[in-house]
Amino acid sequence: MSGGLSDILIRSYIPFLANIGVLALLAWAVSIYGRELSGNVRGTRLWFSLLIGVGFGATAALLMNIPIEFEPGIFGDARAVPVLLSGIFGGPVAALVSGAIAGGMRILLGGGGMLSGLIYIATFTAFSILTFWAYNLRSNKLPGLVDMLLIATVATGVSSIGILTFNPASRLPILLQLWPLLLAANIFGIALLGGMLGREYARRLAEQETERQRRRADSAAEAKSKFLAAMSHEIRTPLNAILGIHQILERADLSWDVKEKIKTAQDSGQFLLALINQILDFAKIDAGSLPVNPAPFSVQVMLNALQSIFFYQAGAKGIELEVSYEGAGNDVIVADRNLVQQILFNLIGNAIKFTQYGTVSVRATLREDSPGTCRLQIDVTDTGPGISEADQSRIFEEFEQTETGVMGGGTGLGLAICKRIADTIGASLSVKSRPGKGATFGMVLDAPQGELDDVSPGPDTAPMRPVAVLVVEDNMINQEIARTMLEQDGHIVEVASNGREAVDLLSGQGNLPDLVFMDIQMPEMDGVEATKAIRRIHDAEALPIIALSANAFSDQQAEYLDAGMNGAISKPVQMEELRTCIKRFAGKRDAGGNLPMNTEAADNTALPLVDRSVLDPVVAAVSPEKLEDLVRKLETRSTAQLSRLQEIENDPALVGAISHELKGMYANFGLARAAKAAEMLTAVPAGNEPAHPATDELFREVELSFLELEKQLKAGTGRSFDIAQSESPARSHAADGD
Template structure:
């Protein structure tokens, strides 16, 4: 329990008074130290400014007197004709600067800015780097006075110089500007005592804010206008709080004018620098004060802790009970806890949701047997008394076992699975799980997954059709264009269009293959084939690409390779196109080698081994594990430089594994890569024949086919033009209709050798039109019908054949395939 309020207030008051006194004394001591430090810094700034002013006044007065007396020194060199003896003037100027160690050069300048004479030869020859308008403004002053320039870089010495100028009269009506060149470093030396004062920055500025010199030096700011020019204030020499002249940090700033009003001296001591020692002292004082305060506070807290332990324990118990109640309420299963005396301790809302007839009975301390007796009346209301008694005995027996498990079927046909466990103190905890709800949830999840899979298949079929339809027109028209007379530039553009279209078609096919793999619907077409001819066919087709890149593409095979094997040559070609195509893509110079070997396996089988090696960019060890993942390439830069979707290798691995083989890779970055494919295949003896042979003779060339009359059912206008042009090129006659209704009417109105039937058409689609034609009387119902489809799914093609079609040709249409299918069915 909490200590009495009066005791708490006494402890708090004692601690508060003591801590407050210690902290107040520490703050007073720190504030006093800060005031003393600031006063000392203020005095240092004011003493420095007064001393620097006196030094600068003497220097500037000496320069001004020297410039003002120039006319008396130089008048003897005035000639009778009104000109001047320049040689004498220069000699006199050199004598003058030799008597003033501060001045490097003394120059007489005409009103037009040209040099009349100078002490230094380079000044007389090159002039002075004075600001534009400097000479004119100085000569235009109503009364002669000293004019000072900003620091400027001398042409010859590359040093910063400050130029002091004053108009003088040389006699004979000649008026010139006497200019003294003083190194900025010498002017800065007059402020050098500021370097002995910690943190001080001294500046010599014009009243317009232009910085002439500073100590310590800030060369980047020399000649620049500082913010907040000092000319608008009344410089008193007293240090006041203001932004530092350089950097703008809070500082004590003292400003005094020199004898020549345009110039001002400023001394800035940053507040942080002035209080640096005080800050160290303040940390010590505050640390000591806090230590005392913590000791007193700790003593008070210790006393309060002893008095409040009981209250804290009670609060913890309440929080734990609240958390337990929330946890029990959030459980999806019912829970009942009984103590060692078999009396109810706690339950959760889900338990009463499962057994609602216990709401008026259950309470802490109620015997568990009482719940069983009420439950048997709800579960077996019509049973005989002896049956009810037997059920109660069985239930109590399960309840008393070490590991009780049972199932109940409730009146609403829900099935409840219960598990009972004994607690260490002898109690029993029972968990009731609604099995029916779980099964229903699983059924819903299964239905949703199946619906999502069907939606995905429909989406892929729809997208395949929608993309292939315009792509059919693009590639078909492009193919026809390439058969015409084109300029070299036009042919290059057309071939680029064809290459890009074929790349897009490959990507579509890869995505469809990937969807088949994920759905487990990819099937192999096992036929007899010649392995050497199959590999050589792929190498021959890709040789053009290798030659275009200047690469050597060569194939070698071991002797004794069986000439006839059983497998899926189409899928094998797909894998080889991916592997050899990738090798060419990622190799900029060198070669690509394809090697074909084999080794015998038990029975009439061999392991066919194909390796593709290149001298390309290679693959690092970190990239190899994710090389066969979907949509993955070596790194993001690979896709930018070489292109590709990252699907080829993933699909190739799926195909090889479906064939019962394996694919492996070895690679060294910068040296090259080697992909190896191993396939177990059946060997056919020379006398054996296969119903389907990959080496069957192909269709006769299009030129030798007899002309046929063909009906084309196609709703897309561009595709109508394309197909008609292709048929014209093959030497056939054709008529075009736009939907299934017209196709059914047209085959009854004229004699045709063949119908090319699009699948998706408005009104009546191609499948419905085919079924309608097959129901027509006479020989019209037997006319060959070929599906022209952009749908690439296998089950859809099977549906077309089941509807009565004789064959199919996929979009985008290829002239050779179209000729082959026409010959095959007619």
């Protein structure tokens, strides 16, 4: 009994399980290595077809060596399964290769049923090719599992023609005993292997569809970025003319009331520019990457600017505009003023737009929330039609408008953008309203408390030494505006209409300008290519180049710096930005591009100890940790070089080299008086012993500048910068001189 059971296990069950295992192993191998298994049946590559053919054919050959004994003397295997599926998944080439390998193994095995076995293999090979062609021509997709089972059934029936190769007496018994078992084996094998491969095929198809969707999304995002960049350029170019003319008129000899109107128009233009910037940054808002640039500003100054902008708009409708402030005398907070203004600009504009009569009230309250922080609450209240409770729940959603809003026009994006901006800066928005009773929109923002001294000073009207400037700009209106702005400050201006003309001008043997303002988008040669060509002739120190760009995106401005430009200004051009660039890059050059030589001690008290226009961009550009590291390096290097100055006062060459380095370091941090004092030593002619008072002046100014820098950094960042050392060389030098 045990011997008979053992024989059955060896001849039937173990081979049966082995056949299943081989098919499962084949499915696993295809799922791991079948990278070409996809919905693109027509695009099946030759090498992949060959690989499928060899793999599936070898599997069929292996299965023939693990026969299952169905009845005494009647054997079968699952060879038909890989042969049939090879063509379905790999194409005609795979089917032919698989059939050839399986047929070769059958010939090698020999036996009385060899011819019948070859017919059996040939039949399934033919059905494999026919199935591929049928589904390829119909839908370019693989057949489903049910279709494969039907095909296997038909192929098994057709292959029964191989019975004719046996002697007539045994044909009927073999047909009745073997073929039903083969049919069952084929159906089971197709269900197993075909099901596994079908699921893998579907998974790959889903992956490819996901990848196609991702590429479409990337392409759409890229197209949107290009569109926004183009719109930025197209909108900023005429806006540059509008704001430029206003800035020129502000300096003209006009009556007070006309200047007030020009100032209001200029403020409105600036807010329009801020609005355009926010719209152009909507993609960044969507991506959660809207840049936030906190800086100290006065709440009351901001409110006054808003009031002047909306005063005429409210008056034209007969509406009274009330703006009030309540809170501490120190109304300076540290936040992104442009983003806060953007929210309020929208809220006030909507209140005036939808109020037909009555009052629009803007009430700001500033309270200390905790030591060093405060809470700003601004409520905008109108006497308009009000908002229903149902509409209030969706009013901050994109493209959602109340019935009143639809009648008033608009896109339904304004309040949605405000909500996104508020979330970005950590503020909250709310609405309270009843139909017919008006509405109150509120904004609450928690922000660090600033100091009055932290607020950037107003426009610098101090006269500057005239410099030579080359303006490279193709737009004639922009040429004239830039020329007028610069000539009003006494500068000598030359204009080039494109990059090629600028390169030709700067390639000659004549005197170089002190500074080049370079437009970006120009015919013949754009600003980036022109800068690269110029940099092959003149380095960045000898000839500063500043981009005048209507492209507002930071990655584009990074491209300009990589090309060799010293900086970038976004259009519309502001007069103060032009002045800042001239002072920073060309203000101390003579006609030959060199620093003026002057050995007389100058009165530095007119200069600030710390120039915030230079320091603030440095603080905003780096992390607090990086800033602390830079300041520490400044202090360490300054201390070392000042100590050397004490030792080598009688060596003019070394004094000049060290003071030149110190001047550059101090200037980069906005230490204007210290840089000026270092310049006095730099300018000492060779062979002259530096005057002791000039050296004393440098040490004294460095000591005062470091104390002020420490104070300014602590106020602006909330971090302690211990850079004013009690035993600094400046102190010890001053003590030695007493």
